Amino acid sequence: MKFFKLLEPFKIGELQLRNRTVMPAMHMGAAENGFVTEQLIEFYRIRAASRVGLIIIGGIGVSKLGTGGPTMVSLSDDKYIPGMRKLVDSIHNEGAKVIAQLYHAGGYAFSKLIGEQSVSSSAVYSRFTHEIPHELSIEEIQDVQERIVQAATRAEKAGFDGIEVLSSAGYLIDQFLSPVKNKRTDRYGGQTLEERMTFPLELVHKLKKNVGHKMIIGCRFSGDDFVPGSNTYLEKKKVAIAYEKEGIQFFNVTGGWHETRVPQIPMDTPKGTFTYLAKEIKSVVSAPVFASNRINTPELAENLLQDFYCDAVCFGRSLIADPDFVLKIEQNKIREIRTCIGCNQGCFDNVFKMQFVRCAINPLAGYELKYKTPKKADFQKKVMIIGGGPAGMEAALTATKLGHKVSLYEKDNKLGGQIKVGSVPQGREELNNIIDYYQNQFKILHISYKTGINITPEIILEENPDIIFFATGVHFKIPKIEGIDGSLNCDIHFADEALAGNCLIGKKVVVVGASATGVETALWVAKKGAMNPEVARFLAFYKGLSIENAMKRTFRGDREVYLLEYLPKIGTSIGKSTKWIFLDEIKMLDINVISNIEVTKFAGNTVYFKDRSEINNGQFKNVNSISDVDTFILATGVTSNRDLANSYKKLFLQKSNEKKIPEMKFIGDSRKVGTILDAIKDGFKAALKLGKV
Known part of the structure; x- marks a missing residue:
């Protein structure tokens, strides 16, 4: 595909950008008490060096009351200017422009x-913080505005090319705009949208007066709040018109509030879902409009630009996953991009933990200063990697880049390990991007790998490697439950x-x-057999079915699904940023959840269990059951698989004259059961140590 629009020069007012790519503001969790750190500088410098057009830093705190904590950068005081100046200079020196997003959470x-x-x-009670905020007085409102203006002045002194007003995500400005939050009766409130726009319009006016002659002023803009009773895209179009009249020079359009029940950015959200909001805003303003959220491929971005959705495209997590994203587009190396999968494991889940943002698929993200560019090893080692899951694949890639001779073996007919069924x-289909990336890298770097090979201790002995990485995955846990082995005529899998499609899924499933696997499996079973969305669209378009009827058929199949859990709550291993989405889906798809129970027996088509909350003097009161079950599916956990390593060690001691066993390393789940992030980081770090000879 040719990129006619994405890579062409672009102007916002008088600010010239080298292309139409934007890295939007993301809370990186890298500041120290509001101060810029060397790690943060290196993180952004690398992205700027890789040809991003515009980088927006933020959110940048403007006051103690509005900040997101000590790990968020700040311009609430002059003392923060020198660090910001150093960050801005590092970005400018690499040819990118940089804007400061001024943040007040309200x-x-x-x-x-x-x-x-x-x-x-x-x-008004916040569903996000579960707290009730103090209502600002008129004097306090003016103080907030003044603090934002002061922060803008500091941004100008630090060398920023512009500022971005934060009018999105449910933060302070949205709290003034929304009838759900704004219950005031003075000039900052009222029944009409125009009355509720007083606060942001006054703020933009003051910013324009104080810094507008020195730098551009844009805004991060919620295209729709996606909160019942709040502003929809129709009201937001009116707000955008008013903002532009007051002096806003670009609109960085995103989706809804943090407390919305409409998922905004996880993997389940289709790519480009909310780009229509940018198109709606673009239809009523002449200022440049940016599209955001779940845009992770250059092809999608180019089409959005060509089809008049926007004037520039934001790549947030995409540039965490691959800092060379834009450079690879320019060099026509599209297949070499590490494509963001939207998993949130290292980025948004870490934000909730108040930790520096990482990335599940890019082990260098967040470690740019620590690792820099890994140097090649002084001595080449013969490395044998057993297991082609994420840990094994990353270890093979990194070890090869360090100059080692690598051979990778996978017993299945395809690389990927647990990713194959996880996708x-x-x-969850985008998990396959991980496999595609590594396979393409293996081809480019001529990395030797063999699939469909069941490695034995004898083969390892014959191979005689310098070091062995065991990435042999997991064993499934089988609880001690009567009949779980199928001995009582149960169909258990x-x-x-x-x-993987290796068993028949009946009509009634338990x-x-x-945990994460069980929840995702139950959802998959419930959706299995639903109408294909393309079929639904066809039937609705040609009026074979009503639109409502056709859409409803895409939601779920006809199975009756039960989900049983020993713990009081389900989904305990799912990350905070996505857990609520899975739980909402469980309810919406009418999956029967029975938690805090102990399964005691599988017999025939029946499962028996006891309610753990009904224990009295160590005894259960009642035994419950679900009968007429067609299929039982076990998601009862996993343990590290080290069988091959143990067998090899035993054989080596028996047959070798050497007293010292060759170096052995466990990586990924075979070392410790974890996430994709854990596995890839494990493989990377293990291979990196090979270079320290």
């Missing part, structure tokens, strides 16, 4: 982080068997175990 600030009650347009459920 009622979205957590009292435990700021040390006092948060503030907002009105004292089966609807909305592991979740991996079911997802999934035992409601």
Whole structure:
């Protein structure tokens, strides 16, 4: 595909950009008490050097009351200017432009982080913080505006090319715009949208007066709040018109609030879902419009530009996953891009933990200063890697780049390990991007790998490597439950068997175990048999079915699904940023959840269990059951698989004259059961140590 629009020069007012790519503001969790760190500087410098057109830094705190905590960068005081100047200079030196996003959380600030009650347009309970903020007085409102203006002045002194007003995500400005939050009766409130626009319009006016002659002023803009009773895209179009009249020079359009129940950015959200919001805003303003959220391929971005959705495209997590994203587009190396999969494991889940942002598929993200560019090893080693899952593949790639001779073996007919079955459920298909990336890298770098090979201790002995990486994955846990071995005529299968299509899924299904795997498997079973969306569109378009009827048929199949869990709550291993989405889906698809129970027996078509909350003097009161079950699926956990390593060690001691066993390393799940992030980081770090000879 030719990129006619994405790579062409672009102007915002008088600010010239080298292309139409934007790295939007993302809380990186890298500041120290508001100060810029060397790690943060290196993180952004690398992205700027790789040809990004515009980088937006933020959110940048403007006051203690509005900040997101000590790991968020700040311009609330002059003392922060020197560090910001160093960050800005490092970006400018690489040819990119840089804008400061000025952040005030309002009622979205957590009292435990700021040390006092948060503030907002009105004292209305926040579903995000689960707190009630203090209602700002008129004097306090003017003080907030003044602090934002002061921060803008500091941004100008630090050398920023512009500022971005934060009018999105449910933060302070949205709290003034929304009838759900703004219950005021003075000039900053009222029944009409025009009345509720007073605060942001006054703010933009003051910013324009103080810094507008020195730098551009744009805004991060929620195209729709996606909160019942709040502003929709129709109201937001009116707000955009008013903003532009007051002096806003670009609109960086995103989706809804943090408290919306409409998923905005996880993997399950189709790519480009919310780009229509940018198109709606573009239809009523002449200022440049940026499209955001779940845009992770250059092809999608180019089409959005060609089809008049926007004037520039934001790549946030895509540039965390691959800092060379834009450079690879320019060099026509599209297949070499590490494509963001939207998993949130290292980025947004870490934000909730108040930790520096990482990336599940890019082990260098967040470690740019620590590792820099790994140097080649002084001595080449013969490296044998057994297991072609994410840990094994990353180890093979990194070890090869360091100059070692690598051979990778995988017993299945395809690389990928657990990714292969993990990508089966609807909305998880992008996990396959990981496999595609490594296979393409192996081809480019001529990395030797063999699939369909069942490695034995004898083969390892014959290979005689200098070091062996065991990436042999997991064993499934089988609880001690009567009949779980199928001896009482039960049709029982592991979740991996079911997802791989290696067993028949009946009409009534019981999934035992409601951690991440169990939850995703139950959802997959419930959706199995739903109408293909393309078929639904065809039938609706030609009026074979009503639009409502056709859409409803795409939601779920006809199976009755039960999800059983020993713990009181389900989904305990799922990351905070996505857990609520899975739980909402469980309810919406009418999956029967029975938690805090102990399964005691599988017999025939029946599973028996006891309610753990009904224990009295160590005894269960009642035994419950689910009968007429067609298929039982086990998702009862996994343990590290070290069988091959143990067998090899034993054989080596028996047959070798050497007293010292060759170096052996366990990586990925075979070392410690974890996430994709854990596995890839494990493979990377293990291979990196090979260079330290």
